[in-house]
Amino acid sequence: MVRYSIKELEKYSGIKAHTIRIWEQRYELLKPKRTDTNIRYYDEEQLKYLLNVSLLIENGFRISQICSFTEAEFNQQIRDLMQDAHQDASDQNIVTHVNGMVLAMLELDELRFEKIISSSLLVRSFEETLIHIVYPFLKRIGVMWRTGEVTTAQEHFIYNLIKQKVIVAIDGLALPAPGSEKFMLFLPKSEFNDLLILLFTYVLKNRGRQCIYLGVDIPFKDLLQVEQISKPDALFTFVKAPASKIDTQAYIYELADNFPAKNIFITGNPYFMDELEYPDNVLLIPSINELSLILED
Secondary structure, three states, X not given: OOOEOHHHHHHHHOOOHHHHHHHHHHHOOOOOEXXXXXXXXXXXXXXXXXXXXXXXXXXXXXXHHHHHOOHHHHHHHHHHHHHOOOOOHHHOOHHHHHHHHHHHHHOOOHHHHHXXXXXXXXXXXXXXHHHHHHHHHHHHHHHHHHOOOOOHHHHHHHHHHHHHHHHHHHHOOOXXXXXXXXXXXXXXXXXXXXXXXXXXXXXXXXXXXXXXXXXXXXXXXXXXXXXXXXXXXXXXXXXXXXXXXXXXXXXXXXXXXHOXXXXXXXXXXXXXXXXXXOOOOEEEOOOHHHHHHHHHO
């Protein structure tokens, strides 16, 4: 069973630990459990409940009102909120959507996911939804995965739902003009999670760039061959934090040395990537929003 500290509840829900304690004392919002050594902790059901509380508060409910609900009334309010999301999309807060995505992942709830995406698309473009909803959510997953709060099954469930949306959206884009800037996108050998690189592919194609998407687990020798055939203007890759920073640094130098005339864009975990050195032709992209700004310049 996964156990959460009150600081972790604060991190995932956005509600300050001090506020959670006050609500516990005043409204008996949560009843922390205790280990054999008397250390307070919370379980997954309590986290889900607090995320739902956060969802209601973001939509105008008072904590005293929420705590007066019966379990049935509480659950009905959540259902009504999600069902009416398309009607009140313009008032939906980004935090509300991200919290809702977390709940959809934890509960393996495809319907909730679909409603969140649909309500966002009523007031935002698909690219804006990626930048303001999906990308922050994926960053949240990264934190939860590292601390063991997300199972592999839950992660794969939500990743596949998002991936389906992105692939369909890419397929619906107009073909870029001949002669437009060309990007070669790929994941290095032994990298298999291509969702983020697909998000960046959408942004590039949506801005009229040509994209040669090679996929996952690409050996370096294949990059050299494809570069000779396709003659891209730039390379784009994603590096997940590996066991050895030395290996990643060496890979960056290898890319820079073998493609000296190309612009090389690299994204990854910013806390890991910020510690590395980048040659003049290599640019670290800390976020999908940063790429959008660069493409506009």
